[in-house]
Every structure is written in structure tokens, then in C-alpha cells.
Amino acid sequence: MSSCQPEQLVLMYFLLPLWIAAGLADALCHRRADIAHTAGPFESLLHLLMLVEVGLPLLAALFLEIDALLIALMLVAFSVHEATALWDVGYASRRRRVSPIEQHVHSFLEMIPLMSIIVVVILRWEQFLAIFGAG
Template structure:
């Protein structure tokens, strides 16, 4: 197995699932600290935004060949995710307890996207060189991958896994926070 295939498998079967598990652990911590009555809907919406920020490049890299356009999206969404993560903790820290378990979850939620971005750059080094040398002509389109990453059932299985561990719990968190927000009459 060549290095690129090995890195792809590490991302598919280690980094991506760990990111989902860390997201679920983070949600459990929010629930335990009653986010709906402490930091509320504003923090909950930041969590959803960060999930979307990382979900977009993940889906794009799973469905399309990585080129300059995909790399730009990956880098921009990673930077914006880091900015929102900083704002999230800055907003939440004075309003509710951030437990040691939540800090550990944040370690994974912050580092895994960086590891994945670096891995994508290493795997697609020629495209990265085109990006940094502004050789973008012909590299700004979306081309579906010829063969799915992992197995043909990987993407549906991963999307189901993420829906169960992250999407549904964070939708529930948003609804719980929204209900508490309206209950306060604010």
C-alpha cells in the first residue's frame, strides 16, 4: 500500500470517526452542563456552524477529486472553524463550566481537522503547489472521484454514523436551547 492510500485509510477509518466521537462527547458535556439554561442558543448555534464548516470540506473531499478549488475551500473552512471555535470558548467559559472531559473533546475537535487538512495537502502535493504558485487555471472545477474512497458503502455508512452521533444530537441541542430561549421570553 502506498503512502497516499495509507493516509486516506487513516483519515477514513481513524480521523473521521474520532472526530464524530469527539463531537458526541462534546454534546454530552453540553447536556450535562445544561447549555440551554447557561450559555444558550448562541453557543449551540456556534457548535452547529463549526460542524457545517468541517462537514463541507469532508463531503467535498469524499465526492470530488481534490484540486485547487477543493484545497482553497478546505483551508478557508479550517481557518473559519478555528475563529468560531475561539469565539465559542470565549463566549461559553464565563457562562458555564467547561469540564475536563469537554476540554479533552475540544482537543480532538480542534486537532483532527488540522491533521486531516495536512494529510489532504500531503496526498495532493502537486495540487497544493499549484495553489501556492497561483497556477489555478483549469483547477477550479468539481470532478467526481472515479472510484469511491474506502468501499462503495463507506460514504453512506459514514453519513449515517455522523447523523446518529452528531447531526441529530446537535439538532436536539439547538431545539432544547431554542425552547429554553422562548420560555425565558427573551
Template sequence: MDTSDLLINLLLFLFLPLWGIAGFIDWLCHRATHIEHNSGLFESFLHSVMGIQIAIPIILCLVFRIDQGILLICIAVWLLHEAVAHYDVHYAAPKRHISIWEMHAHSYLATLPLYMLSIIFIINWPVALKLFQFDFTGAFAFERIEQPWGGDSYLPVYLGFMAIVCVIPYCEEILRCLWAKWQGATA
């Protein structure tokens, strides 16, 4: 097994699942602070936006051959995610208690995407060099990869895992916030 394979396995079997677990812990913290009665629907919406933001590069990198266009999308989405994450905490902090557990979850949710992006750059260094040289030859081809990372079953298993630990909990959070708003319990 070469270094590239080790880095890919680190991404697939440690960082990607850990990101989902950190998201689940963050959701538990929101639930414990009764987000629906303080910062409410808007903050919950921001959480969903951030999840979708990171899901985009993950899916792109798992499905398509990584070219300069994909790397550019990954960088842009990561920067946008950082801006929304900053705004999220700025919005929520005066409205509800952010526990030490939630701060730790946020540290993982903020750093893991950067680590994953860094590893993607290392694994695809010749493509990254072309991007740094502003050589966009063949960029944005969205060419499906023949042999997916982790094999054919990885993507469906990972998406199922993320549905259980992130999508369903955050949908529940939005529903709780909508219900509280409907009942007039939050602004």
C-alpha cells in the first residue's frame, strides 16, 4: 500500500466519519440547549446550509476525477463554509449557551474540512500545481471515476451513515424549530 492509498483510507475511514460524528454531537448540544426556544429556526437553517456546503465537495471528490475545477469548487465552498460558520456562532452566542462540548464539536467541524481538503491536494498534487499555475486545461470536465475511492459500496454506505447521524437529526431540529415558531415560542 503506497502513501496515496494510506491518505485515501485516512479520508474515507477516519476523517469523513469523524465529521459526521462531530455533526451529531453538535446536534445533541443544540437539543440540550433547546435551540427551538432561543436562537430558533434561523440558526438551524444555518446548520443545514453548512452541512450542504461540505456535502458538495465530498460528493464531487467521491464521484468525479479531481481536476482543477473540482479543486477550485472545494476551495470556494470551504471558504464559504468558514464564513457561514463564523456568522453562525456570532448569531447564536448572544441567544443561547454554547457549551464546552459544542465548542469541541465546532473545532472538529471547522478543522476536518481543511484537513480533508489538504489531503485531497496532496493526493492530487500535479492537479493542484496546475491550479496554482492558473492552468485550467481540462478543468470542470466532471468525468466520473471508474474505480470509486473505497470501492463501489463506499458511497452508498457513507451516505446512509450521514443520513442517520446528520440528515435525520438536523431535519428533526428544523421541525422542532418550525413547531416552536408555529406555537409562538420563539421569534
């Protein structure tokens, strides 16, 4: 039997694999839309920027103790990622067709990080409260 809490299991074996699957689905959508020739390299740069925005907090969570500072970093990175995602879709939609399937995939790529942060907050509630001086 696992010593992990149910929230950890949800994070590791549901949310993370679902997030990876959504990322692969998005890559397939981009391949089908031929973004290299329709929206150009700038859209790819925006995707790399978003990868860094979510990748840094993810790597930090994997290798460091999750404390108030890391949770705050996750929240800031999520907000920046959302702003970049809006920039990306605005840029792409003026240069190519963003299909309904791709839009739906994007909803997963936006909400899974938020759901993951919520699970982390549940697991580290005292650290979350410490952000506001209450922990």
C-alpha cells in the first residue's frame, strides 16, 4: 500500500499524465495547422516561453521542499502563463485557423496547472497561509 496521500496520487497519476497528453495533443494540432509556415517561428517562441513558465515551478516542486515561496512562485508563474497564452492565441488567430479541437486542448493546458496548484495548496495548506502571514 502506498504511503502517499490521495491528493498526491491524483497529482502524480492523473493530473500530470493528463497534462502530458494534452501537450502532445496540442503538438499534433500545431503540426496539422503547419504553424511553421502559417504563424511562423514567433508562435513557436511563445510556446517555448509558456513551457518555461510552467516548467520552472514544476521542476522546483519536484526537486525542492514546497514552501510558501514556491507556492507563490507557482501562482505568479500561472498568472504569467495565462497572459502569455492569451497573447499566443491572439497572435495565432490572426495568422491561422485555430480549430475548435485545438481551443479545447488549450482549455486543458490552462486548467490542469491550476488544478495542480490547488492540490499542492491542499497538501501544503499551512505554507499557503504563510504567504499571507497567517501560517
